[in-house]
């Protein structure tokens with residue numbers, strides 16, 4: 016019996032809980048029996064014997080009951096796997112960083128969707144997992160549902176990864192592809208994206224390239240073996256791009272996209288000219304990664320970078336990697 | 340354009356001796372690079388000089404240099420082999436576009452070979468597609484870095500190409 020604690024019970028945490036219920040019969044055949052023994056958010060928790068679907072209902076209707084706080088659960092409760100899906104903070108990594116460290120120190124496996132802890136302390140966390148004979152998996156942190164980490168580590172095993180270029184922020188890609196089509200100014204398309212809930216009320220995390228840069232740091236560490244920190248990324252956002260820029264680019268057969276790139280020339284997130292027929296000239300909120308390898312040549316993946324079920328997909332794939 | 344690599348002793352007056360026949364023959368010096376890191380066993384400094392000159396006058400120039408005791412290591416016509424197009428967005432014209440171009444051209448290894456400006460409305464940022472050619476990949480990279488430095492000074496956004504084609 017795998018005992019699971021879900022810390023952070025928002026969109027992603029609840030999405031994982033739903034999929035764990037929905038696919039119970041199927042998953043049992045692959046990983047054996049499992050049970051969620053704790054869920055916690057910023058204010059409360061449920062522990063022990065409770066119905067998971069009911070927990071989601073309680074959370075939505077009146078919030079989880081006050082009780083043991085998240086840190087107490089991670090420190091003292093009996094579980095085998097921590098699924099950490101709390102809010103992102105790429106400066107301190109908290110609160111996720113403390114939860115993950117504590118769980119690893121106790122020898123518990125961890126799956127996280129939270130970029131913060133990895134951006135702040137990648138090598139420390141990997142080291143900690145090794146020392147304590149447990150695993151830290153984080154497929155959901157980069158590209159949501161799009162397979163990246165396991166694609167490279169499993170399917171492209173044996174290859175040297177020469178460079179990685181990709182679209183790691185769906186919001187920026189949506190805004191730029193709409194600007195390309197509609198020839199409307201940035202502010203106007205941003206307002207549209209905010210109305211559609213594709214962009215946040217405070218869009219700076221996305222449009223200033225911070226989110227893409229965080230994912231790039233994780234990719235650089237995990238796939239290229241570069242001991243990169245957030246400060247190492249040269250970042251230019253998309254606010255200054257004008258509709259006329261698209262006109263001029265299109266005349267020469269190019270469009271413009273925000274590209275995150277890691278390779279021998281360092282780490283960079285910036286708007287780039289992309290030939291219209293290039294696989295990274297994507298429309299909408301899609302994410303994509305072009306991986307240059309020594310044996311396999313170029314490999315491209317495209318997929319959904321966010322969403323409740325999409326992110327749950329990545330977490331469940333990590334679960335199967337761990338126990339399958 | 341021609342480049343000439345001469346070896347000069349590390350003392351005053353050497354460079355003048357080299358430049359004099361160039362200007363006498365109507366040449367125009369566009370770049371001089373002292374390669375101090377490549378100093379020869381005889382403690383001479385290789386100097387790479389890029390010049391615009393009537394190519395028929397090159398043999399005469401080389402003879403003149405040799406006659407004045409200067410070691411001419413090699414000379415050849417520079418071919419601008421690699422090209423890159425970048426997009427600039429900002430107050431391109433107001434921030435002296437000819438200065439931007441000059442600073443690239445005066446490197447001696449790279450040149451702005453095309454500039455396509457989308458004229459702005461008053462006080463609005465404009466857009467330009469700038470095409471730079473250079474004598475090799477490394478020089479092209481240096482020229483693009485230089486352009487980025489210049490544009491940072493002038494608060495112009497540089498949109499670089501994604502480079503290598505998908506293969």
Ligand SMILES: NC(=O)c1ccc[n+]([C@@H]2O[C@H](COP(=O)([O-])OP(=O)(O)OC[C@H]3O[C@@H](n4cnc5c(N)ncnc54)[C@H](OP(=O)(O)O)[C@@H]3O)[C@@H](O)[C@H]2O)c1
Nearest residue numbers: 023024025026027056057100101102103110128129321322
């Ligand atoms: N949404 C996506 O599509 C997506 C995709 C990939 C990765 N991610 C990442 O996954 C993580 C979760 O995203 P989300 O969309 O689910 O965010 P969310 O809906 O805002 O949920 C965040 C959860 O973390 C909880 N939390 C905040 N501070 C806490 C603390 N100190 N201790 C315990 N729990 C705390 C919140 O509690 P309250 O409910 O009490 O506020 C909430 O339940 C984030 O790091 C995000 O970047 C999200």
